[in-house]
Amino acid sequence: HIRDITDSLIEHCQYKRLDENANIQLSDEKIVSVVLDLVGAGFDTVTTAISWSLMYLVTKPSIQRKIQEELDTVIGRSRRPRISDRPQLPYMEAFILEVFRHSSFIPFTIPHSTTRDTSLNGFYVPKGRCVFVNQWQINHDQ
Incomplete structure (x- = not known):
């Protein structure tokens, strides 16, 4: 059962050990490099995106209120938001994309x-x- 890229890389390593004639070969060093790239890139960008988002929300309380209103209307307060809610939250989605665009932290x-x-x-x-x-x-x- 492949859940993500890490599972895929692990499966590739196991398959590679069974079939040395496989068409696609990734060295152990390359696999370690890919995993380090994923972890390293994800750590910095996620924390930076959260920091910028908080900065915009603190300095723009009207945006914060509008996002809260959208969340309350679409989801309510009885449960937490889910990824599957994103299509029903266009203002929040636009806010996230605008943070990425305007901050250009990369x-x-x-x-x-x-x-x-x-x-x-x-x-x-x-x-x-x-x-x-x-x-x-x-x-x-x-």
Whole structure:
């Protein structure tokens, strides 16, 4: 029963040990690296997103009130919100997305590598070149 990427990686390790001729091979070092990337990236971004959200809610009490009203109307106070409630909470969803956009707490995306020679805005970018996306600029391009 695969619940998440960690289960998938564990299954891959077990399968790899049984079939050395498998088409996809991930070394133990690569699997450890993937898990560390997931944990490391998730820890910092989640705490930063929560911090920014709290800062906006404290400094904008009208937004806080509107979110509370939406929660009370849609869910009530007899239970906690669930992920499945998100489609019925458009204001709260918009608030979360706007926090991500406006705070841009990750100003640059993770590095990518070009898969072929290309050009971008008239600049030649050769295959195999490391590129970064300026996420802050994209989020604040008016």
